[in-house]
Amino acid sequence: MNTYHATVTITLRKGILDVQGKTVEHALHASSFSTLTDVRIGKHVEMTVTAASEEEARAHVDAGCKALIANPIIEDYSITLHAMEAA
Amino acid sequence: MNYGIVVFPGSNCDHDALTAAQRSGGNARYLFHKETSIPSDIDCIILPGGFSFGDYLRCGAIARFSPLMREVVTFANKGGLVIGICNGFQILTESGLLPGVLLRNTSLSFICRDVYIRADNTQSPFTSSLQQGQVLRIPIAHGEGNYFAEPETIRRLEDEGRVAFRYCTADGDSNDEANPNGSINNIAGILNERGNVLGMMPHPERYADKALGCDDGMAIFQSIANAMRIAMPL
Secondary structure (H helix, E strand, O other), X not given: OEEEEEEXXXXXXXXXXXXXXXXXXXXXXXXXXXXXXXXXXXXXXXXXXXEOOHHHHHHHHHHHHHHHHOOOOOEEEEEEEEEOOOO | OEEEEEEOOOEOOHHXXXXXXXXXXOEEEEEEOOOOOOOOOOOEEEEOOEOHHHHXXXXXXXXXXXXXXXXXHHHHHOOOEEEEEOHHHHHHHHHOOOOOEEEOOOOOOOEEEEEXXXXXXXXXXXXXXXXXXXXXXXXXXXXXOEEEOOHHHHHHHHHOOOEEEEEEOOOOOOOHHHOOOOOHHHEEEEEOOOOOEEEEOOOHHHHOEHHHOEOOOHHHXXXXXXXXXXXXXX
């Protein structure tokens, strides 16, 4: 078995008003950072996955996202994986 | 006539719910979330307000995995009465017993004040002692009460008369000014298809005694008590 480091990035789906993102954007604009737009706030979840292959590891993380980590009604997620060095 | 009030780590309206249930003439007791079965004499489950599991990840998301919640889903699917209040409503949506989700309030603020809600469905076991369009004064206390669902889901809820309560003015006008949190169509509470599961953000259990300034919330517990009496053979 191999171990992988997985990072899940969760953001509100497009079309869902991100009130936190909007508020931060307004504050940035009020502080002269007017070139920063479309601010979206999300969540970052990291975990270690034990699996036979990268494909299997991705499937495990994806299943965890669907079951709990993200709510598909309002959130999108993306998964980044990389193999960890054996200790 | 027995109520079971589910206690999660972080529940904080369980005592008020117990008292309101008892005031409606029923017996009420707590059920710890780690229990693996619902006692056979329970007629109505209350998922109380609070911050179950610290609202970690998303409100209600972790509570859904408590052993007793699996039993609550089975209980509801068999037709048992389930009412989720505030965090209880969030748990019901995360469990899939009710559609949609509760987003952050559009103001980003935690809102703790009295609001008016209008009864738009008086056919359910939770609302049968109310008049159509009756206005109740009930407190809200939440940061994530902004009801959202896909347009198709909203259309179904509206077409099927499953919006039990809507935020409104003291006169019963359901407009933007009376909407405290940004909920679509001023939705404050919804029913499942079968009508045996209600989720609502306002706290009827906090206004269940005139000594606290208002007992408008008792109408909901009286309705539940009436429904349980009808269901019970004497």
